[in-house]
Amino acid sequence: MIPESSLKFSCIQGVVIPRYLDARDYPWLRLLIDEYMRFVDAPKFELLRHLKSPLPFISPTGKRLLAMHILNGLFRAEAKSKIPPKKLRAMLFEAAAVSSEIRESIVSSTARSLALQDGELETLLFCDLPNEKRIKKPEIELNPSFVALYANSLLIQSFLARALSVTIQLEGNARIVVRQAKLRGLICELSKVPNQTYATLTISGPYVLFRRTLLYGRALGELLPQLAWCNRFRLKARCIIGERESLLEVSSGDPVFPAKTPKQFDSKVEEKFSKRFLKAAKGWDLIREPKAIESDDTLIFPDFLIRERSNPNNEWLLEIVGFWIPDYLRKKMVQLRKVKLQNFILCVDATLNCSDTEIPKDAHLVRFNKNIDPESIIKIIEQNSNNDSRKECSNVRN
């Protein structure tokens, strides 16, 4: 996170407009990257000292500091030594403490005992210390647009670290964001507006806590890269900037650096089912992680939506259940019934039943062992769909 004094933005009628790095900044960003590249293999302290002096190009201070923050993280430093430098130090300095010889002969005799050259010993002596480590070339090819995107994300995260509350409207892949919010221990609430396709995640910001903890702010900021993988999102955060409350708005299309590509499927079972279903039922679309369904105070995220291509109104939701007990399934069915959702298929792993009691009889239930048979899903859809779609489905299969 960057300090408030380094946050660059303008404020219009209480709405914060971050000063993102854009294409105008690419020329000096290129030069800045080149300055870093010049110090590859040099000790880190030399780079740090160089960066404190005026650089040979003109650039906006706030944006440059932001970019340098990113580049400092990307240009990591490493130590290379066949003998641990700690051992070298111990041997050389202990020898010097007891010897009355001149410096050069102490260095020389210690180096010989370690099978090193004189100069080599002195080079390796502190090579493991953070500022003496050698700058390493980043593994990825750096270009100005990459650095700018990374820096812009950090800018948004730094605003979020000063938030009172954050509201995010999520559409598609929402489950990842919700899961990450929970994993990071954020104080959040998920809800859904009737007749809307998006779910709303409301998160308390660090500034409403007893103290404005940095850790919570950082955890909140870490959610941002996950949003990039949603089909659509809109984030609104009430932030305290300079003792004043301001509104920050970020939405799909804004410069957010995406997190690591999320796995397309949660499990092998899902992956195999997807492939086999698309092969078996060519007249149907299989959409992963569709809209969330609200039932009482719970939101259900089905794994798949099965939609008939010729009749888009014929939709079925499908959820694959891992470990289960009949009571869990019964509760799930109650929830579904409350929202009057009939077209819902539950697939349960026969080997992961954790209880002997009977499962609910009125559920559209498919038991599977290792793999889900697409035929059994199609059979349920056929039995319960109207005549037209049943006919269409048979055609597709034939």
Place this chain on the structure above:
Amino acid sequence: MGDGKRNIAPITVCTFESGYRYMSQIGNQFKLLVIDEVHHFGNGIRDEALEMSTCPFRLGLTATNVTKDTVQVKLRDTVGATIYELTVSELKGKYLSPFELFTIQVDLNLKERKNYDASIETFRKAYLPFAQLHPDSDWIDFIRYTQKNYEGRQAYSAWQNAKRIISFPQAKETTLASLLAQHRENKVLIFTPDTATAYKISKKHLVMPITSDIKRGEREEVLSKFRDGKLKTLVSCRVLNEGLDVPDAEVAVIVGGNHGEREHIQRIGRCLRPVLGKSAIVYELVVRDTMEVRHWKRRTQSLDTRVIAQI
């Protein structure tokens, strides 16, 4: 608690960092909070740890009490008012050994002087107009100002360069070499203004550095060897100032430092552990006609009134 350990016991010893991190979870489990080196609080983010604790009884300990008003007010709120104080003279004899302080003034050579004067001139060109325009501003305001334009950054860079020149010029190097030769049989602590100088001295004189970069395990080994006499000299920037149990030393050489009175007292205190018949020696190296003279006067004046005058 700290360094990966998270055991809670009726008496729990906790690092500042762990205290800051976990006080929200453990702050209601204790009745008495003892804060060693309490001068580190009252001025920053760590105060959150004290605010998150519900301990009704609190005791703060320090050898260098903070005099800044805002910090004192904050400490009074989070810990309590000062209830007991001892001066150095009261500690002398029983708890501290006597010492002699020698200030050695040295000169820059011609090349260093030319560089230093040019750097200071560049700095003044930016600083003087700023100080006239903003008479109530402080050093931090000036640093912020320097980051906003090219000339400012140039001035700041010149300031840094001037500091680098006086941190360890040739004359200090020669003086230090002769002092180390003179006290070859004594345990010596060398204090530098920055870590770069500490490494420079370490390489030049083959003495072990103790800096924040050296990991804890190695530091402990080094201090143990210093205690046993396997190592005779250590060089450090700020790490030895406080927080470590430094074995007894007989000689301290202060090559430079500009962190004021508190740092100075802490450094000198490192060789004042009382041993029968011992008299410690402290050398200060100061470069004539440079900003270092001002730093030296400031810290020595305070030492005069607080330590030497009473001894």
